[in-house]
Amino acid sequence: MISNTYGCSLLSVSCRWITYVCLWALPNLCAMPVPVSTSLWFLWDWVITIDSEVEHFWGKPITIGSTLYFANRILGVIGILLHGAAWVLPIGVTGAACKPVIFTYLVISDLSTTVVQTVLALRTYAVWDCNRQVYLVLMGLNIAASLVQQGLNARNLLPGKVTATPNPLPVPYDGCLLVFHTGTWHRFVPIVIFEFTIAVFLSIKFIENIRNGKTNRVLYILFRDGFIEFITVTVGSILCLLTGAASWGNTHSMSLIILDATTSISAICCARLLLNIKDIM
Template sequence: MATEYSPNDDVAQLFQELFSKYLNVAALAAFLFDYFLTLSSEVHHVWGRKWEISRIIFTTSRYLPFIPSAIIVHSVFYGQKCDTNNIQDVIYNVGIVSAELILVLRTYALWERSRRVLAILMALGVVFCTAAMVIRTKVTFSLPGDSEWPYAWYSYGCTSPTWRNSAFELSFLMAFEIILQCMNTWRKFRTYRDVQSQTLNTLYWDGIMYMFGVILLTTTNVAVIAAAPIASIPALETAQVAIHSVLASRIFFNLKECDERIRGGGAEPDISLDTLRYRSLSVGTSLSRVEHSV
């Protein structure tokens, strides 16, 4: 039996849809604003430099999210052809993975460029991605009222009851980010608590604020997808990929600025961050010199 909707229900559903639309617009606007705000840092630290692995990862995480962000904003207003949804998902996920790789590089730096740590994190990332995709395709998660939702109302063209399954993917992403933050915190207070280093403090404390923002955003998005009405599900879709890019870029710039400040001849004995250059010089060697000088 079809469910009858009262005028109040219609108004509530319309408000949810409008809220979702304009929240995506706000996220795209914030993304563009931060891009131009940090463009001078990119010009200084990235442009004209050699195309290394770190620069490729940064460029991908910095620019690729503009594509799905624009598509999402267009889709929530004008609808979307379902046959392009898979392409959008691939671009969207690659953008987030690239941002996560920058977070991995930060952890790699704090762990003295340990290849074992890097290999474990990369393997863990692959396992989490595979598990998320398998669960999303094999398990259908929905709320009791989802089947009664008037899908024809909704302008976001590919709405379906399986939309909530993306909460599984984001849950694995959230778990991975929490693992990274726990590793960084343990490393800072277990290994470097007696090291007086401005660079190390910047690398850790600035990074922890950005990481907290990323984890908070992912957690909120999981809650929205899992519990909110269907019209509100895409509310944070642009924010998820855009804010990941913004915060990962700022972590990258912080690493570069710390490295540049020390290479410029600072008076304080400090740590040289060659991690993102992938050269043979080990951060561990520099750390050993610092520890002996304290």
């Protein structure tokens, strides 16, 4: 009887707190549906694949694959927490925390993209029968893209590059609102170049394999899952580039919203590729 009473009381308190949190964050959730939905998708995918993760990576020797897998997952969670603090939780439109939180999120997002592109580079390296030259070209472009992105992040922290602004949204919103005075499209150019190079290498090898009738389960997974991941990153990056150029100086550039979706979805595809390869090996 005592335990039942305690359980009911605990449930009641929990429900009240959940209600308070939902009412507190609801306006911001309505204002930013894309970051919220893609973040929930990322977390749900992790939940439904945790059994495969435990089977293939937990307690196993550390490898490049396991390192990339956990880096991909952990960076994704950190990005979600930072994005939640900046856009979902009401910490004040012009709060002093807005700028460092947003840019820490951008740094984490760029690192996540670097991890995903490393997996794509290794996938292409495997498809090309472990061709060292292909790997060096792709990793060189990947590192260059990462350096450019982090350099732009550092530049945007300088005075006058980004400022807070009052809320222009039609819904009640008191999360972070920033204006990027120098635009956001530059950061996506090296990613698009990397993805275009990947497309060239894969197209050549795909045509070659079709002509030679070369196929097996591993190649099928590498092409199928890798292609989905590649399309996600490529389309997202191109949209970010175009919208970033078009919305120069606008509040919460659409490119940043697309960046959030691209980062979360590509992280899901990256994890699935690594898990599916483990399933057949």
